[in-house]
Amino acid sequence: MTDVSALRERLVDVLRDDGGLTRDDLIQAFASVPRELFLADGFHLGDAGFLRPGDEGFLAGAYRNDALVTKFDNGRPVSSSSQPSLMALMIEELSIAPGMRVLEIGAGTGYNAALMAHIGADVTSVDVQPDVAARAARALREAGVTGARVRVGDGYLGDPSGAPYDRIIVTVGITGVSPHWLAQLVPGGLMLAPVAHAGNNPVLRVWAEAARRRAEPGWPATDDVWADGVCGAGFMAAAGPLAARYPWAHPDPIRVPDGVTASVQIPPRWPQALDGLRYHDLWFAVGAWDRRATGGPFDGGSGCVLVDETRAGGAAIRADGSILAAGEHAAEYADDAGILLDRWLDAGRPGIERWRAPLVLAGDPAAPIYVPREWSLIR
Numbered sequence: 001m002t003d004v005s006a007l008r009e010r011l012v013d014v015l016r017d018d019g020g021l022t023r024d025d026l027i028q029a030f031a032s033v034p035r036e037l038f039l040a041d042g043f044h045l046g047d048a049g050f051l052r053p054g055d056e057g058f059l060a061g062a063y064r065n066d067a068l069v070t071k072f073d074n075g076r077p078v079s080s081s082s083q084p085s086l087m088a089l090m091i092e093e094l095s096i097a098p099g100m101r102v103l104e105i106g107a108g109t110g111y112n113a114a115l116m117a118h119i120g121a122d123v124t125s126v127d128v129q130p131d132v133a134a135r136a137a138r139a140l141r142e143a144g145v146t147g148a149r150v151r152v153g154d155g156y157l158g159d160p161s162g163a164p165y166d167r168i169i170v171t172v173g174i175t176g177v178s179p180h181w182l183a184q185l186v187p188g189g190l191m192l193a194p195v196a197h198a199g200n201n202p203v204l205r206v207w208a209e210a211a212r213r214r215a216e217p218g219w220p221a222t223d224d225v226w227a228d229g230v231c232g233a234g235f236m237a238a239a240g241p242l243a244a245r246y247p248w249a250h251p252d253p254i255r256v257p258d259g260v261t262a263s264v265q266i267p268p269r270w271p272q273a274l275d276g277l278r279y280h281d282l283w284f285a286v287g288a289w290d291r292r293a294t295g296g297p298f299d300g301g302s303g304c305v306l307v308d309e310t311r312a313g314g315a316a317i318r319a320d321g322s323i324l325a326a327g328e329h330a331a332e333y334a335d336d337a338g339i340l341l342d343r344w345l346d347a348g349r350p351g352i353e354r355w356r357a358p359l360v361l362a363g364d365p366a367a368p369i370y371v372p373r374e375w376s377l378i379r
């Protein structure tokens, strides 16, 4: 076995062990598609910095179960290859079968498109950045993938030339869903999209009753579009109308300035911190119940905060249930955070998959998007 096949096998083992990868054909895809070809201009990997083909650690890094940033603009990540476990989970959740027409929004490196093509899908992938799209198209060619094509354009418009699609997969963080996608989806088709919620981009399953009922695809009635929670995730933000703000959106994630110290500290609720998945369940619920919820940096990662109007104070809810609050209204924010924690516990610690929201049109009136209105627990 060559080094690279050993690395691919190891990646497959990791993806199987974490439970997201079960389909044999998708296992074959991860074991065969050369991720390094889709990273030919290099990627950023933590302390190792930017790695290019031939650099020490390049191949090992390419087969880590990590999101790998491939392009920066003024220090801001603007393109990447998503985390393989998230790709596996989304592809499996979409039940993609051979012959299905799939629209991907956010081609990035083209690796995800290649995986879907490997299991027999006919993939159209759109990216707004011409250089990124060209690089993805080149990688697909070099990898010998024939079932996927890349289009340059704003994904807001989808790609009518390949419609209708059986499946739509959005791999860039959006604040709402384009009506064009619903119009380009077959009745009964499935769509997954990472829609902004409390400073994160959890993956949602989006469906439209009207589009299902109609023989002719068309824009569905506003009260007929719904989203169900699937899993927690983080994605880089989309460009254009897909990232429009709307009045009841959560605040943008905060960067707590140096020197902010907690004046209120409430001790942990649990002896052991929640694992990442359960913490995202709690975070989602806090966001569903409270519009002040967003993401903030703490404990070496990002976590759930209720932010006050100064954006320098509020309350942070940690994975062990402890609360840290700062700012003029620290005590009040700590109380509110405690009430939200109790509410989540009393509701039986619901997971993200237990939430549903109707979607309504908002954002840029010239290019509206469907955004979640009120989240409710189902089941």
Ligand SMILES: C[S@@+](CC[C@H](N)C(=O)[O-])C[C@H]1O[C@@H](n2cnc3c(N)ncnc32)[C@H](O)[C@@H]1O
Pocket (backbone or CB within 6 Å): 078, 079, 080, 081, 082, 105, 106, 107, 108, 109, 110, 111, 112, 113, 126, 127, 128, 129, 132, 153, 154, 155, 156, 171, 172, 235, 236, 237, 238, 239, 240, 242
């Ligand atoms: C996380 S990357 C996609 C990862 C990719 N699917 C892969 O696996 O390699 C997000 C991509 O979305 C693209 N993007 C951002 N806004 C967009 C938009 N409005 N329409 C289409 N693509 C967009 C970015 O240029 C970026 O390449």
